[in-house]
Amino acid sequence: MKPKQRIRTVGSVSNELLKKSREAALAAVQVFNNPAITFKSEIFVVMMVISWTYLLHAHFRKQGIEYRYFKVAGTRKRFDKTSKGAFKYWELERCLNDQASPVDKAAANNLRFLVGLRHEIEHQMTNRLDEHLSARFQACCLNYNDLIKRLFGDEFGIDKHLSFSLQFSAINTDQWEALHDAEGLPPNIRAFINAFDSALTEAEFNDPRFAYRVLFVPKTANRKGQADKVIEFIKADSDLAKDVNKHYAVVKETEKAKYLPKQVVEKMQASGYPRFTMHNHTQLWKELDAKNTSKGWGVSVVKTWYWYQPWLEIVASHCAANAAAYS
Structure with a gap:
Protein backbone atom coordinates (compact mmCIF):
# COMPACT_ATOMS: atom_id res chain seq x y z
CA MET A 1 0.00 0.00 0.00
CA LYS A 2 1.34 3.46 -0.90
CA PRO A 3 1.93 5.93 1.98
CA LYS A 4 -0.82 8.35 0.88
CA GLN A 5 -3.32 5.50 0.63
CA ARG A 6 -2.43 4.36 4.15
CA ILE A 7 -2.88 7.88 5.52
CA ARG A 8 -6.34 8.08 3.99
CA THR A 9 -7.22 4.67 5.42
CA VAL A 10 -6.04 5.64 8.90
CA GLY A 11 -8.02 8.88 8.69
CA SER A 12 -11.21 7.23 7.49
CA VAL A 13 -11.08 4.54 10.18
CA SER A 14 -10.33 7.13 12.87
CA ASN A 15 -13.26 9.29 11.71
CA GLU A 16 -15.60 6.29 11.70
CA LEU A 17 -14.53 5.44 15.25
CA LEU A 18 -15.12 9.06 16.29
CA LYS A 19 -18.57 9.05 14.73
CA LYS A 20 -19.56 5.92 16.63
CA SER A 21 -18.00 7.26 19.81
CA ARG A 22 -20.00 10.50 19.66
CA GLU A 23 -23.22 8.68 18.81
CA ALA A 24 -22.76 6.36 21.78
CA ALA A 25 -22.09 9.30 24.11
CA LEU A 26 -25.12 11.23 22.88
CA ALA A 27 -27.32 8.14 23.18
CA ALA A 28 -26.09 7.60 26.76
CA VAL A 29 -26.98 11.15 27.81
CA GLN A 30 -30.33 11.12 25.99
CA VAL A 31 -31.32 7.88 27.70
CA PHE A 32 -30.26 9.18 31.11
CA ASN A 33 -32.33 12.35 30.63
CA ASN A 34 -35.41 10.42 29.47
CA PRO A 35 -37.94 10.37 32.36
CA ALA A 36 -39.77 7.40 30.83
CA ILE A 37 -36.77 5.08 31.21
CA THR A 38 -36.07 3.48 34.60
CA PHE A 39 -33.04 1.44 33.53
CA LYS A 40 -31.12 4.59 32.65
CA SER A 41 -28.00 4.28 34.79
CA GLU A 42 -27.21 0.81 33.53
CA ILE A 43 -27.65 1.87 29.90
CA PHE A 44 -25.61 5.03 30.49
CA VAL A 45 -22.67 3.08 31.94
CA VAL A 46 -22.58 0.53 29.12
CA MET A 47 -22.90 3.15 26.37
CA MET A 48 -20.27 5.48 27.85
CA VAL A 49 -17.78 2.63 28.23
CA ILE A 50 -18.28 1.88 24.52
CA SER A 51 -18.00 5.58 23.66
CA TRP A 52 -14.73 6.06 25.54
CA THR A 53 -13.30 2.85 24.07
CA TYR A 54 -13.94 4.04 20.52
CA LEU A 55 -12.54 7.48 21.35
CA LEU A 56 -9.26 6.01 22.57
CA HIS A 57 -9.12 3.63 19.62
CA ALA A 58 -9.48 6.63 17.30
CA HIS A 59 -6.63 8.39 19.12
CA PHE A 60 -4.35 5.36 18.95
CA ARG A 61 -5.20 4.87 15.28
CA LYS A 62 -4.35 8.49 14.55
CA GLN A 63 -1.05 8.20 16.43
CA GLY A 64 -0.10 4.93 14.73
CA ILE A 65 -0.22 2.96 18.00
CA GLU A 66 -1.14 -0.72 17.71
CA TYR A 67 -4.26 -1.36 19.81
CA ARG A 68 -4.91 -4.95 18.82
CA TYR A 69 -3.87 -7.90 20.98
CA PHE A 70 -1.00 -9.91 19.53
CA LYS A 71 1.84 -12.27 20.37
CA VAL A 72 5.32 -12.11 18.90
CA ALA A 73 6.49 -15.30 17.18
CA GLY A 74 10.07 -14.82 16.10
CA THR A 75 10.06 -11.50 14.28
CA ARG A 76 6.39 -11.57 13.35
CA LYS A 77 3.25 -10.45 15.14
CA ARG A 78 0.49 -12.99 15.46
CA PHE A 79 -2.76 -11.14 16.19
CA ASP A 80 -5.31 -12.64 18.57
CA LYS A 81 -8.67 -13.26 16.93
CA THR A 82 -12.16 -14.26 17.98
CA SER A 83 -13.68 -17.62 17.07
CA LYS A 84 -15.17 -15.90 14.00
CA GLY A 85 -11.81 -14.54 12.83
CA ALA A 86 -12.15 -10.90 13.94
CA PHE A 87 -9.25 -9.02 15.54
CA LYS A 88 -9.37 -8.59 19.32
CA TYR A 89 -9.03 -4.88 20.12
CA TRP A 90 -8.09 -3.43 23.49
CA GLU A 91 -10.92 -2.97 25.97
CA LEU A 92 -11.20 0.32 27.86
CA GLU A 93 -9.15 -0.80 30.87
CA ARG A 94 -6.27 -1.87 28.62
CA CYS A 95 -6.42 1.47 26.82
CA LEU A 96 -6.21 3.35 30.12
CA ASN A 97 -3.28 1.23 31.28
CA ASP A 98 -1.20 1.99 28.21
CA GLN A 99 1.52 4.61 28.66
CA ALA A 100 0.26 6.36 25.52
CA SER A 101 -3.19 6.93 27.04
CA PRO A 102 -4.17 10.63 26.86
CA VAL A 103 -6.55 10.32 29.83
CA ASP A 104 -5.36 12.03 33.04
CA LYS A 105 -5.41 10.18 36.37
CA ALA A 106 -8.60 11.72 37.78
CA ALA A 107 -10.61 11.04 34.60
CA ALA A 108 -9.11 7.54 34.47
CA ASN A 109 -10.29 6.94 38.06
CA ASN A 110 -13.78 7.93 36.97
CA LEU A 111 -13.66 5.49 34.05
CA ARG A 112 -12.23 2.65 36.12
CA PHE A 113 -15.14 3.15 38.50
CA LEU A 114 -17.63 2.92 35.61
CA VAL A 115 -15.94 -0.20 34.24
CA GLY A 116 -16.06 -1.86 37.66
CA LEU A 117 -19.68 -0.83 38.07
CA ARG A 118 -20.49 -2.32 34.68
CA HIS A 119 -18.97 -5.63 35.76
CA GLU A 120 -21.30 -5.63 38.78
CA ILE A 121 -24.50 -4.69 36.97
CA GLU A 122 -23.89 -7.29 34.25
CA HIS A 123 -24.83 -9.97 36.75
CA GLN A 124 -27.66 -8.42 38.75
CA MET A 125 -30.57 -6.05 38.16
CA THR A 126 -30.23 -2.79 40.09
CA ASN A 127 -32.31 0.26 40.89
CA ARG A 128 -31.84 3.70 42.42
CA LEU A 129 -28.36 4.14 40.99
CA ASP A 130 -29.27 7.50 39.44
CA GLU A 131 -29.27 9.72 42.54
CA HIS A 132 -26.31 7.92 44.11
CA LEU A 133 -23.92 8.19 41.17
CA SER A 134 -25.10 11.11 39.03
CA ALA A 135 -22.07 13.23 40.06
CA ARG A 136 -19.74 10.60 38.62
CA PHE A 137 -21.84 10.30 35.46
CA GLN A 138 -21.71 14.07 35.02
CA ALA A 139 -17.93 14.07 35.40
CA CYS A 140 -17.69 11.29 32.81
CA CYS A 141 -19.58 13.42 30.27
CA LEU A 142 -17.53 16.56 30.93
CA ASN A 143 -14.27 14.62 30.76
CA TYR A 144 -15.32 13.03 27.46
CA ASN A 145 -16.29 16.33 25.88
CA ASP A 146 -13.05 17.96 27.03
CA LEU A 147 -10.83 15.17 25.73
CA ILE A 148 -12.45 14.69 22.32
CA LYS A 149 -12.11 18.42 21.62
CA ARG A 150 -8.54 18.47 22.85
CA LEU A 151 -7.53 15.49 20.70
CA PHE A 152 -9.54 16.15 17.54
CA GLY A 153 -10.76 19.75 17.63
CA ASP A 154 -13.70 21.76 18.99
CA GLU A 155 -15.93 20.71 16.09
CA PHE A 156 -16.06 17.18 17.53
CA GLY A 157 -17.44 18.32 20.90
CA ILE A 158 -20.93 17.17 21.87
CA ASP A 159 -21.78 20.03 24.23
CA LYS A 160 -23.52 21.96 21.45
CA HIS A 161 -25.96 19.05 21.01
CA LEU A 162 -26.96 18.85 24.68
CA SER A 163 -28.95 20.94 27.11
CA PHE A 164 -29.80 20.75 30.79
CA SER A 165 -32.55 18.31 31.70
CA LEU A 166 -35.67 19.95 33.18
CA GLN A 167 -37.59 18.56 36.14
CA PHE A 168 -41.00 19.27 37.62
CA SER A 169 -40.11 19.83 41.27
CA ALA A 170 -37.56 21.58 43.39
CA ILE A 171 -35.36 19.59 45.76
CA ASN A 172 -35.01 20.73 49.34
CA THR A 173 -32.72 19.25 52.01
CA ASP A 174 -35.35 16.84 53.37
CA GLN A 175 -36.12 15.51 49.89
CA TRP A 176 -32.43 15.11 49.13
CA GLU A 177 -31.87 13.13 52.33
CA ALA A 178 -34.85 10.92 51.50
CA LEU A 179 -33.34 10.21 48.08
CA HIS A 180 -29.88 9.64 49.47
CA ASP A 181 -31.05 7.22 52.16
CA ALA A 182 -33.44 5.33 49.89
CA GLU A 183 -32.71 1.63 49.86
CA GLY A 184 -32.38 -0.36 46.68
CA LEU A 185 -28.67 -0.70 46.01
CA PRO A 186 -27.76 -4.39 46.02
CA PRO A 187 -25.07 -5.40 48.54
CA ASN A 188 -22.55 -6.12 45.79
CA ILE A 189 -22.95 -2.58 44.40
CA ARG A 190 -22.60 -1.03 47.84
CA ALA A 191 -19.51 -3.13 48.51
CA PHE A 192 -17.95 -2.18 45.17
CA ILE A 193 -18.55 1.56 45.69
CA ASN A 194 -17.13 1.51 49.22
CA ALA A 195 -14.10 -0.55 48.23
CA PHE A 196 -13.33 1.64 45.20
CA ASP A 197 -13.73 4.92 47.09
CA SER A 198 -11.64 3.69 50.02
CA ALA A 199 -8.72 3.07 47.67
CA LEU A 200 -8.69 6.73 46.55
CA THR A 201 -6.87 9.52 48.32
CA GLU A 202 -8.98 12.42 49.60
CA ALA A 203 -7.69 14.62 46.76
CA GLU A 204 -8.58 11.98 44.15
CA PHE A 205 -12.06 11.48 45.60
CA ASN A 206 -12.77 15.22 45.65
CA ASP A 207 -11.40 15.89 42.15
CA PRO A 208 -14.28 17.16 39.93
CA ARG A 209 -13.00 14.98 37.09
CA PHE A 210 -13.83 11.95 39.24
CA ALA A 211 -17.21 13.18 40.49
CA TYR A 212 -18.70 16.54 39.48
CA ARG A 213 -20.73 17.93 42.38
CA VAL A 214 -22.51 21.27 42.15
CA LEU A 215 -24.55 23.47 44.47
CA PHE A 216 -27.95 24.51 43.11
CA VAL A 217 -29.11 27.99 44.17
CA PRO A 218 -32.30 29.59 42.79
CA LYS A 219 -31.26 32.42 40.44
CA THR A 220 -33.40 35.19 39.02
CA ALA A 221 -32.65 37.93 36.54
CA ASN A 222 -31.54 41.29 37.88
CA ARG A 223 -33.78 43.32 35.56
CA LYS A 224 -37.10 42.77 33.80
CA GLY A 225 -36.77 41.43 30.31
CA GLN A 226 -33.62 39.46 31.05
CA ALA A 227 -33.54 35.71 30.54
CA ASP A 228 -33.34 33.75 33.81
CA LYS A 229 -30.63 31.18 34.41
CA VAL A 230 -31.78 28.23 36.50
CA ILE A 231 -28.17 27.23 37.18
CA GLU A 232 -25.16 29.47 37.42
CA PHE A 233 -21.63 28.07 37.56
CA ILE A 234 -19.19 29.99 39.70
CA LYS A 235 -15.52 29.48 40.57
CA ALA A 236 -14.93 27.91 43.97
CA ASP A 237 -12.51 30.66 45.03
CA SER A 238 -14.68 33.58 43.88
CA ASP A 239 -16.25 36.10 46.27
CA LEU A 240 -19.72 34.89 45.25
CA ALA A 241 -18.85 31.29 46.13
CA LYS A 242 -17.56 32.38 49.53
CA ASP A 243 -20.76 34.36 50.10
CA VAL A 244 -22.91 31.37 49.12
CA ASN A 245 -21.07 29.13 51.58
CA LYS A 246 -21.55 31.77 54.27
CA HIS A 247 -25.28 32.36 53.86
CA TYR A 248 -26.73 29.13 52.48
CA ALA A 249 -26.93 25.64 53.86
CA VAL A 250 -24.86 23.48 51.53
CA VAL A 251 -26.00 19.91 51.00
CA LYS A 252 -22.73 18.00 51.23
CA GLU A 253 -22.46 14.25 50.94
CA THR A 254 -20.27 12.68 53.60
CA GLU A 255 -19.16 9.11 54.15
CA LYS A 256 -21.06 7.38 56.96
CA ALA A 257 -19.01 6.27 59.95
CA LYS A 258 -18.58 2.50 60.06
CA TYR A 259 -17.93 0.24 63.05
CA LEU A 260 -16.69 -3.32 63.26
Whole structure:
Protein backbone atom coordinates (compact mmCIF):
# COMPACT_ATOMS: atom_id res chain seq x y z
CA MET A 1 0.00 0.00 0.00
CA LYS A 2 1.34 3.46 -0.90
CA PRO A 3 1.93 5.93 1.98
CA LYS A 4 -0.82 8.35 0.88
CA GLN A 5 -3.32 5.50 0.63
CA ARG A 6 -2.43 4.36 4.15
CA ILE A 7 -2.88 7.88 5.52
CA ARG A 8 -6.34 8.08 3.99
CA THR A 9 -7.22 4.67 5.42
CA VAL A 10 -6.04 5.64 8.90
CA GLY A 11 -8.02 8.88 8.69
CA SER A 12 -11.21 7.23 7.49
CA VAL A 13 -11.08 4.54 10.18
CA SER A 14 -10.33 7.13 12.87
CA ASN A 15 -13.26 9.29 11.71
CA GLU A 16 -15.60 6.29 11.70
CA LEU A 17 -14.53 5.44 15.25
CA LEU A 18 -15.12 9.06 16.29
CA LYS A 19 -18.57 9.05 14.73
CA LYS A 20 -19.56 5.92 16.63
CA SER A 21 -18.00 7.26 19.81
CA ARG A 22 -20.00 10.50 19.66
CA GLU A 23 -23.22 8.68 18.81
CA ALA A 24 -22.76 6.36 21.78
CA ALA A 25 -22.09 9.30 24.11
CA LEU A 26 -25.12 11.23 22.88
CA ALA A 27 -27.32 8.14 23.18
CA ALA A 28 -26.09 7.60 26.76
CA VAL A 29 -26.98 11.15 27.81
CA GLN A 30 -30.33 11.12 25.99
CA VAL A 31 -31.32 7.88 27.70
CA PHE A 32 -30.26 9.18 31.11
CA ASN A 33 -32.33 12.35 30.63
CA ASN A 34 -35.41 10.42 29.47
CA PRO A 35 -37.94 10.37 32.36
CA ALA A 36 -39.77 7.40 30.83
CA ILE A 37 -36.77 5.08 31.21
CA THR A 38 -36.07 3.48 34.60
CA PHE A 39 -33.04 1.44 33.53
CA LYS A 40 -31.12 4.59 32.65
CA SER A 41 -28.00 4.28 34.79
CA GLU A 42 -27.21 0.81 33.53
CA ILE A 43 -27.65 1.87 29.90
CA PHE A 44 -25.61 5.03 30.49
CA VAL A 45 -22.67 3.08 31.94
CA VAL A 46 -22.58 0.53 29.12
CA MET A 47 -22.90 3.15 26.37
CA MET A 48 -20.27 5.48 27.85
CA VAL A 49 -17.78 2.63 28.23
CA ILE A 50 -18.28 1.88 24.52
CA SER A 51 -18.00 5.58 23.66
CA TRP A 52 -14.73 6.06 25.54
CA THR A 53 -13.30 2.85 24.07
CA TYR A 54 -13.94 4.04 20.52
CA LEU A 55 -12.54 7.48 21.35
CA LEU A 56 -9.26 6.01 22.57
CA HIS A 57 -9.12 3.63 19.62
CA ALA A 58 -9.48 6.63 17.30
CA HIS A 59 -6.63 8.39 19.12
CA PHE A 60 -4.35 5.36 18.95
CA ARG A 61 -5.20 4.87 15.28
CA LYS A 62 -4.35 8.49 14.55
CA GLN A 63 -1.05 8.20 16.43
CA GLY A 64 -0.10 4.93 14.73
CA ILE A 65 -0.22 2.96 18.00
CA GLU A 66 -1.14 -0.72 17.71
CA TYR A 67 -4.26 -1.36 19.81
CA ARG A 68 -4.91 -4.95 18.82
CA TYR A 69 -3.87 -7.90 20.98
CA PHE A 70 -1.00 -9.91 19.53
CA LYS A 71 1.84 -12.27 20.37
CA VAL A 72 5.32 -12.11 18.90
CA ALA A 73 6.49 -15.30 17.18
CA GLY A 74 10.07 -14.82 16.10
CA THR A 75 10.06 -11.50 14.28
CA ARG A 76 6.39 -11.57 13.35
CA LYS A 77 3.25 -10.45 15.14
CA ARG A 78 0.49 -12.99 15.46
CA PHE A 79 -2.76 -11.14 16.19
CA ASP A 80 -5.31 -12.64 18.57
CA LYS A 81 -8.67 -13.26 16.93
CA THR A 82 -12.16 -14.26 17.98
CA SER A 83 -13.68 -17.62 17.07
CA LYS A 84 -15.17 -15.90 14.00
CA GLY A 85 -11.81 -14.54 12.83
CA ALA A 86 -12.15 -10.90 13.94
CA PHE A 87 -9.25 -9.02 15.54
CA LYS A 88 -9.37 -8.59 19.32
CA TYR A 89 -9.03 -4.88 20.12
CA TRP A 90 -8.09 -3.43 23.49
CA GLU A 91 -10.92 -2.97 25.97
CA LEU A 92 -11.20 0.32 27.86
CA GLU A 93 -9.15 -0.80 30.87
CA ARG A 94 -6.27 -1.87 28.62
CA CYS A 95 -6.42 1.47 26.82
CA LEU A 96 -6.21 3.35 30.12
CA ASN A 97 -3.28 1.23 31.28
CA ASP A 98 -1.20 1.99 28.21
CA GLN A 99 1.52 4.61 28.66
CA ALA A 100 0.26 6.36 25.52
CA SER A 101 -3.19 6.93 27.04
CA PRO A 102 -4.17 10.63 26.86
CA VAL A 103 -6.55 10.32 29.83
CA ASP A 104 -5.36 12.03 33.04
CA LYS A 105 -5.41 10.18 36.37
CA ALA A 106 -8.60 11.72 37.78
CA ALA A 107 -10.61 11.04 34.60
CA ALA A 108 -9.11 7.54 34.47
CA ASN A 109 -10.29 6.94 38.06
CA ASN A 110 -13.78 7.93 36.97
CA LEU A 111 -13.66 5.49 34.05
CA ARG A 112 -12.23 2.65 36.12
CA PHE A 113 -15.14 3.15 38.50
CA LEU A 114 -17.63 2.92 35.61
CA VAL A 115 -15.94 -0.20 34.24
CA GLY A 116 -16.06 -1.86 37.66
CA LEU A 117 -19.68 -0.83 38.07
CA ARG A 118 -20.49 -2.32 34.68
CA HIS A 119 -18.97 -5.63 35.76
CA GLU A 120 -21.30 -5.63 38.78
CA ILE A 121 -24.50 -4.69 36.97
CA GLU A 122 -23.89 -7.29 34.25
CA HIS A 123 -24.83 -9.97 36.75
CA GLN A 124 -27.66 -8.42 38.75
CA MET A 125 -30.57 -6.05 38.16
CA THR A 126 -30.23 -2.79 40.09
CA ASN A 127 -32.31 0.26 40.89
CA ARG A 128 -31.84 3.70 42.42
CA LEU A 129 -28.36 4.14 40.99
CA ASP A 130 -29.27 7.50 39.44
CA GLU A 131 -29.27 9.72 42.54
CA HIS A 132 -26.31 7.92 44.11
CA LEU A 133 -23.92 8.19 41.17
CA SER A 134 -25.10 11.11 39.03
CA ALA A 135 -22.07 13.23 40.06
CA ARG A 136 -19.74 10.60 38.62
CA PHE A 137 -21.84 10.30 35.46
CA GLN A 138 -21.71 14.07 35.02
CA ALA A 139 -17.93 14.07 35.40
CA CYS A 140 -17.69 11.29 32.81
CA CYS A 141 -19.58 13.42 30.27
CA LEU A 142 -17.53 16.56 30.93
CA ASN A 143 -14.27 14.62 30.76
CA TYR A 144 -15.32 13.03 27.46
CA ASN A 145 -16.29 16.33 25.88
CA ASP A 146 -13.05 17.96 27.03
CA LEU A 147 -10.83 15.17 25.73
CA ILE A 148 -12.45 14.69 22.32
CA LYS A 149 -12.11 18.42 21.62
CA ARG A 150 -8.54 18.47 22.85
CA LEU A 151 -7.53 15.49 20.70
CA PHE A 152 -9.54 16.15 17.54
CA GLY A 153 -10.76 19.75 17.63
CA ASP A 154 -13.70 21.76 18.99
CA GLU A 155 -15.93 20.71 16.09
CA PHE A 156 -16.06 17.18 17.53
CA GLY A 157 -17.44 18.32 20.90
CA ILE A 158 -20.93 17.17 21.87
CA ASP A 159 -21.78 20.03 24.23
CA LYS A 160 -23.52 21.96 21.45
CA HIS A 161 -25.96 19.05 21.01
CA LEU A 162 -26.96 18.85 24.68
CA SER A 163 -28.95 20.94 27.11
CA PHE A 164 -29.80 20.75 30.79
CA SER A 165 -32.55 18.31 31.70
CA LEU A 166 -35.67 19.95 33.18
CA GLN A 167 -37.59 18.56 36.14
CA PHE A 168 -41.00 19.27 37.62
CA SER A 169 -40.11 19.83 41.27
CA ALA A 170 -37.56 21.58 43.39
CA ILE A 171 -35.36 19.59 45.76
CA ASN A 172 -35.01 20.73 49.34
CA THR A 173 -32.72 19.25 52.01
CA ASP A 174 -35.35 16.84 53.37
CA GLN A 175 -36.12 15.51 49.89
CA TRP A 176 -32.43 15.11 49.13
CA GLU A 177 -31.87 13.13 52.33
CA ALA A 178 -34.85 10.92 51.50
CA LEU A 179 -33.34 10.21 48.08
CA HIS A 180 -29.88 9.64 49.47
CA ASP A 181 -31.05 7.22 52.16
CA ALA A 182 -33.44 5.33 49.89
CA GLU A 183 -32.71 1.63 49.86
CA GLY A 184 -32.38 -0.36 46.68
CA LEU A 185 -28.67 -0.70 46.01
CA PRO A 186 -27.76 -4.39 46.02
CA PRO A 187 -25.07 -5.40 48.54
CA ASN A 188 -22.55 -6.12 45.79
CA ILE A 189 -22.95 -2.58 44.40
CA ARG A 190 -22.60 -1.03 47.84
CA ALA A 191 -19.51 -3.13 48.51
CA PHE A 192 -17.95 -2.18 45.17
CA ILE A 193 -18.55 1.56 45.69
CA ASN A 194 -17.13 1.51 49.22
CA ALA A 195 -14.10 -0.55 48.23
CA PHE A 196 -13.33 1.64 45.20
CA ASP A 197 -13.73 4.92 47.09
CA SER A 198 -11.64 3.69 50.02
CA ALA A 199 -8.72 3.07 47.67
CA LEU A 200 -8.69 6.73 46.55
CA THR A 201 -6.87 9.52 48.32
CA GLU A 202 -8.98 12.42 49.60
CA ALA A 203 -7.69 14.62 46.76
CA GLU A 204 -8.58 11.98 44.15
CA PHE A 205 -12.06 11.48 45.60
CA ASN A 206 -12.77 15.22 45.65
CA ASP A 207 -11.40 15.89 42.15
CA PRO A 208 -14.28 17.16 39.93
CA ARG A 209 -13.00 14.98 37.09
CA PHE A 210 -13.83 11.95 39.24
CA ALA A 211 -17.21 13.18 40.49
CA TYR A 212 -18.70 16.54 39.48
CA ARG A 213 -20.73 17.93 42.38
CA VAL A 214 -22.51 21.27 42.15
CA LEU A 215 -24.55 23.47 44.47
CA PHE A 216 -27.95 24.51 43.11
CA VAL A 217 -29.11 27.99 44.17
CA PRO A 218 -32.30 29.59 42.79
CA LYS A 219 -31.26 32.42 40.44
CA THR A 220 -33.40 35.19 39.02
CA ALA A 221 -32.65 37.93 36.54
CA ASN A 222 -31.54 41.29 37.88
CA ARG A 223 -33.78 43.32 35.56
CA LYS A 224 -37.10 42.77 33.80
CA GLY A 225 -36.77 41.43 30.31
CA GLN A 226 -33.62 39.46 31.05
CA ALA A 227 -33.54 35.71 30.54
CA ASP A 228 -33.34 33.75 33.81
CA LYS A 229 -30.63 31.18 34.41
CA VAL A 230 -31.78 28.23 36.50
CA ILE A 231 -28.17 27.23 37.18
CA GLU A 232 -25.16 29.47 37.42
CA PHE A 233 -21.63 28.07 37.56
CA ILE A 234 -19.19 29.99 39.70
CA LYS A 235 -15.52 29.48 40.57
CA ALA A 236 -14.93 27.91 43.97
CA ASP A 237 -12.51 30.66 45.03
CA SER A 238 -14.68 33.58 43.88
CA ASP A 239 -16.25 36.10 46.27
CA LEU A 240 -19.72 34.89 45.25
CA ALA A 241 -18.85 31.29 46.13
CA LYS A 242 -17.56 32.38 49.53
CA ASP A 243 -20.76 34.36 50.10
CA VAL A 244 -22.91 31.37 49.12
CA ASN A 245 -21.07 29.13 51.58
CA LYS A 246 -21.55 31.77 54.27
CA HIS A 247 -25.28 32.36 53.86
CA TYR A 248 -26.73 29.13 52.48
CA ALA A 249 -26.93 25.64 53.86
CA VAL A 250 -24.86 23.48 51.53
CA VAL A 251 -26.00 19.91 51.00
CA LYS A 252 -22.73 18.00 51.23
CA GLU A 253 -22.46 14.25 50.94
CA THR A 254 -20.27 12.68 53.60
CA GLU A 255 -19.16 9.11 54.15
CA LYS A 256 -21.06 7.38 56.96
CA ALA A 257 -19.01 6.27 59.95
CA LYS A 258 -18.58 2.50 60.06
CA TYR A 259 -17.93 0.24 63.05
CA LEU A 260 -16.69 -3.32 63.26
CA PRO A 261 -18.68 -5.64 65.59
CA LYS A 262 -15.76 -5.58 68.04
CA GLN A 263 -15.93 -1.79 68.19
CA VAL A 264 -19.68 -1.89 68.88
CA VAL A 265 -19.14 -4.24 71.82
CA GLU A 266 -16.27 -2.13 73.16
CA LYS A 267 -18.40 1.03 73.02
CA MET A 268 -21.20 -0.67 74.98
CA GLN A 269 -18.75 -1.91 77.60
CA ALA A 270 -17.22 1.57 77.90
CA SER A 271 -20.74 2.99 78.35
CA GLY A 272 -21.30 1.01 81.53
CA TYR A 273 -22.26 -2.45 80.31
CA PRO A 274 -19.09 -4.53 80.85
CA ARG A 275 -20.97 -7.84 80.66
CA PHE A 276 -22.26 -7.16 77.14
CA THR A 277 -20.26 -9.58 75.00
CA MET A 278 -19.77 -10.41 71.33
CA HIS A 279 -22.11 -13.38 71.87
CA ASN A 280 -24.83 -11.04 73.13
CA HIS A 281 -24.28 -8.75 70.15
CA THR A 282 -24.53 -11.64 67.68
CA GLN A 283 -27.75 -12.88 69.28
CA LEU A 284 -29.25 -9.38 69.08
CA TRP A 285 -28.52 -8.73 65.40
CA LYS A 286 -29.77 -12.17 64.43
CA GLU A 287 -32.97 -11.66 66.43
CA LEU A 288 -33.61 -8.30 64.73
CA ASP A 289 -32.44 -9.47 61.27
CA ALA A 290 -30.18 -6.43 61.47
CA LYS A 291 -28.00 -7.38 58.49
CA ASN A 292 -30.99 -7.10 56.17
CA THR A 293 -29.74 -4.32 53.88
CA SER A 294 -33.25 -2.90 53.53
CA LYS A 295 -32.95 -1.64 57.12
CA GLY A 296 -29.82 0.38 56.40
CA TRP A 297 -28.08 -0.49 59.67
CA GLY A 298 -24.85 -1.65 58.10
CA VAL A 299 -22.99 -2.65 54.98
CA SER A 300 -20.73 -5.46 53.77
CA VAL A 301 -17.40 -4.26 52.34
CA VAL A 302 -15.15 -6.89 50.78
CA LYS A 303 -16.71 -9.69 52.88
CA THR A 304 -16.47 -7.70 56.12
CA TRP A 305 -19.61 -6.36 57.81
CA TYR A 306 -19.62 -2.82 59.21
CA TRP A 307 -22.32 -1.23 61.38
CA TYR A 308 -23.65 2.33 61.00
CA GLN A 309 -24.37 4.74 63.86
CA PRO A 310 -28.16 3.98 64.00
CA TRP A 311 -27.32 0.37 64.91
CA LEU A 312 -25.16 1.54 67.82
CA GLU A 313 -28.14 3.49 69.13
CA ILE A 314 -30.34 0.38 68.91
CA VAL A 315 -27.74 -1.68 70.78
CA ALA A 316 -27.43 1.04 73.41
CA SER A 317 -31.22 1.01 73.90
CA HIS A 318 -31.14 -2.77 74.24
CA CYS A 319 -28.39 -2.58 76.87
CA ALA A 320 -30.28 0.10 78.80
CA ALA A 321 -33.41 -2.07 78.80
CA ASN A 322 -31.38 -4.99 80.12
CA ALA A 323 -29.01 -3.08 82.40
CA ALA A 324 -29.26 -5.64 85.19
CA ALA A 325 -27.85 -8.35 82.93
CA TYR A 326 -25.04 -6.29 81.39
CA SER A 327 -23.92 -3.98 84.22
